[in-house]
Amino acid sequence: IRVLSIIGTRPEAIKMAPVIKALAASPAVEGVVCATGQHRQMLDQVLEIFAIRPDHDLDVMQVGHTLNSLASRIFEKIDGLYTKLAPDVVLVHGDTTTAMAAALAAFHKGIAVGHVEAGLRTYDMQRPFPEELNRRAIDLVAKHLYAPTESSRRNLLQEHLVSDRILVTGNTVIDALLQTVERIHGDAALRVRLDKSFEFIDRSRRLLLVTGHRRESFGGGFERICDALARLGQRGDLEIVYPVHLNPNVDTVVRERLGGAKNIHLIAPVDYLSFMYLLDRAEAILTDSGGVQEEAAALGKRVVIMREVTERPEGVEAGLAELVGTDPDLICTAVERALAGAHAQAKLRQIGRTLYGDGQAAMRILGDLAGEAGQ
Ligand code: UDP
Incomplete structure (x- = not known):
């Protein structure tokens, strides 16, 4: 059985x-x-760390591309690839334009689609935009639905999708995290190198790690997030490390508002190994990222989610994460609560791994596909 995996972005x-x-x-x-x-750029960095060399590269990125021009370039280029390779299954992940276009193009050609991280929902078509549409469109056409959690499986069941092939696998992000954190802990030379790259972080202060990239926060949302960070920087007991996403809608606002702010280190996006190192060192996380919510939970770190909705309700329900939107007062008080609860890390780590995955998700997906090959 030939399985074609398609990837387009860092996550x-x-x-x-x-x-x-x-x-x-x-x-x-x-x-x-x-x-x-x-x-x-961000994709290539990850591929290098995992030593993955793609067999095919569509190279669709263009400066200033729109969602439509991006999708149409993928549709156009992937059609020929499907004809040439005739895969039995096309495997896509999550909710990006890449995943949506690759899945629909496979459907048009009668090729089975496998969706890794199926069933995540906000049930709000505008948030996150365009991800909620993308993930729903993929689940509509997918034959193999790999749901990361029971709650994502329940979402799929209540939608009465044509496919009844739903397998709860855990999230593959936890597989990647556990392998990588083990690598960092086990490799003294690597740790020395990472310590050195981040020696600017004052160890006598508590580390707050920040990431943000959502379209739904472009404009006023990011301005308010910056106000909250400036205020948190004034506390004096915090080191705030913020790898700023390369999207100009994020980068320009953040650098204008926070350049030179006290106790805030604005840095370029870091490679995945470095990010795992920072996450491991951090006491609390402020983010709008989906993957980071799962990663932080699996390490027992509390998360403040600067969004109005999340498709990962498990962490919020278990008290590992708080959903606060972009209001500066709400962000600041939630960060204080997260820091106050940071001592319970070992207990939270156990809960986080039960919720999001035990590190065996990839083997379950392989088992399902290989089982099909044997039938
Ligand atoms: N990440 C990284 N470097 C950074 C920030 C994040 O490698 O500077 C990783 C992080 O570990 C996570 C993923 O990127 O696995 C999250 O990506 P993003 O927030 O862009 O997307 P989302 O998870 O919301 O889809």
């Missing part, structure tokens, strides 16, 4: 890396990898 590459590795190591499956290059 897809991280979360598909364990699956791509498992497929490559299995004699029952022929794994082929195609990168679309939707986020060229």
Whole structure:
């Protein structure tokens, strides 16, 4: 059975890396990898860390591309690839334009689609935009639905989708995280190198790690987030490290508002190994990222989510995460609560891994695909 994995952005590459590795190591499956290059720079960084060399690269990125021009370039280019490779299954991940276009193009050609991280929902078509539409469109056409959690499986069941092939696998992001954190802890030379890269972080202060990239917060949202950070920087007991997303809608506002602010380190996006190192060192996390909510939970770190909605309710329900939107007062008080609860890390880590995954998700996906090959 030939399985073609498609990746386009940094989070897809991280979360598909364990699956791509498992497929490559299995004699029952022929794994082929195609990168679309939707986020060229950030994607390539991840591929290097996991030593993944895509067999095909569509190189669709163009300066200033719109969602429509991006999608149409992927549709156009991927059609020929499907004809040439004739895969049995096309595997996509999550909710990006890459995943949506690759899945729909496969459906048009009668190729089975497997959706890794199926069933996440906000049930609000505008938030996150365009991700909620993308993930729903993929689930509509997918034959293999790999739901990360029971709650994502329940979402799929109540939608009466045509596919009844739902498998709860855990989230592959936890596979990648556990492998990487183990690598950092086990490799003294690597740790020395990472310590050195981040020696600017004052160890006598508490570390707050920040990330943000959502379209729904462009404009006023990011301005309010910056106000909250400036206020938190005034506390004096915090080191705030913020790898700023390269999107100009984020980067320009954040650097204008926070450049030179006290106790705030604005840095370029860091590679995945460095990010895992920072996450491991942080006492609390402020983010709008989906993957970071899961990663932080699996390390027992409390998260403040600066969004109005989340498709990952598990962490919020278990008290590991707080959903506060972009109001500066709400962000600041939630960060205080997160820091106050940071001592319970070991207990929270256990809860986080029960909620989001035990590190075996990729093997379950492989088992399902290889089982199909044997039928
Ligand atoms: N990440 C990274 N470097 C950074 C910030 C994040 O490698 O500077 C990783 C992080 O570990 C997570 C992923 O990027 O796995 C999250 O990506 P993003 O927030 O862009 O997307 P989302 O998870 O919301 O889809």
